[in-house]
Amino acid sequence: MTHIYSVEHNMKHNSNFVVDVPEGYHWLIVITKTPSEFWVQGETKEYPAHSAIIYRPPQKVYYRASRDQFINDWIRFETDVPYITESPLPFGVPFSVNDPNYCRKLFELLSIEHNYNRDYKEISIDFLLKTLFNKLLESYFHGDISPQYYNLLKIRTMIQNNPGDYWTVSKMAEQLSISAGYLQSIYKKTFGVSCMDDVIANRIRLAKEYLIHSNQSIAEIASQCGYQNVEHFCRQFKHITGNTPKEFQKSQYVETF
Template structure:
């Protein structure tokens, strides 16, 4: 089980800060730097930029301090018997700085961990164990999906935010010109970079995000097909129906009917005797 000793979200130090642990902290320490800092760890030294993270080993001597007047960071002190093997499995670098991908999402996860600490409760340890596992796995996953190309890597955090926005607000009618302007790119170059990073055109992600919402509404609501189309950002019901049929393989009405039909239980559940008695 992973254990969280303490954590801090958006810890602000208007007059700066110096952290000096010549014998290590006794815990694994994750730090997301939101301000410039000078860092020394295990005999090496770096000047790190905002949106950089590090994980220090429990026995690593380390020291860091602000390079600008104020300093802000997120941090976790954690440990547990499974920590070392999990970090090794995830191939997370230790005692060296790593540029953060999607730093806003990392920061939100630290905030959720802090809320779990404040909330307490009889299941707190298990919740924190699950949340820490999730945090570290997401950290490892983000490292693996970093684009290899240097000229696209610089846009990866902003493109990730845009893609998250498309899937979290599919009902909004974004134009490609608006999305390109978000990160200061021309329409054509934005489309090129987006496709290189995510492997599909931005227009296809816009369609998929709307259709995923449409499928959810058809499965879980009683709105008419026209209402579903409007809630998913379509101005034309006929266009919605054609696009749904093209990408999903069924009309919206047929999809709703299929979703309502009872489905057979998996074999494992049958063998476990989970079928209701006759």
């Protein structure tokens, strides 16, 4: 069972902010959005933005602002659930978060659930905490995260959310202020797929949804998915899926009925 005492997201503090608790009474998770200083193994060290730290009772808790402003998400709670108490994650040692926006949304949802008495409050909080710990596990075992990683993640999220936009390697590289060649190299190294193949995959993913769930023409779907030429869309769709858009649409109709 888990009992939350307090949870906050996107909390902003000034440059003299400090938390100093010689022996913590509860579990505490902190994720920073700004560079911060933590007491780790007997000394204070600065860690970059998007660092997470988990304190278990009765660990010493000490962290503070290291720049003009300190912004963080945090949750303080009691628990006896094994996925937390027996977690392989380190306690009292910061590590980088590989998807800070996802974690921010989880903290926002945890805050909402905590502050409202709803019928399934405890169940919802448990699922959200499990998801948060899953994301922290992914982050911890992700390996080293370069400073450029978060900028690449922003670009990838924009592609996934708006695949129909006009995407080019030059446009993406310009947003990151790097060369097109360097972008292609680090994007594939980071995500295992080239940036334009990622664009195409997300356009085809979106096209499938339109083909199944809308009554738009194939030309209209092609346009919404970022294709100026419907024939090019059809060729690319068949190359990726093995079917033309009409064949795919027909197969889905047959499966449904």
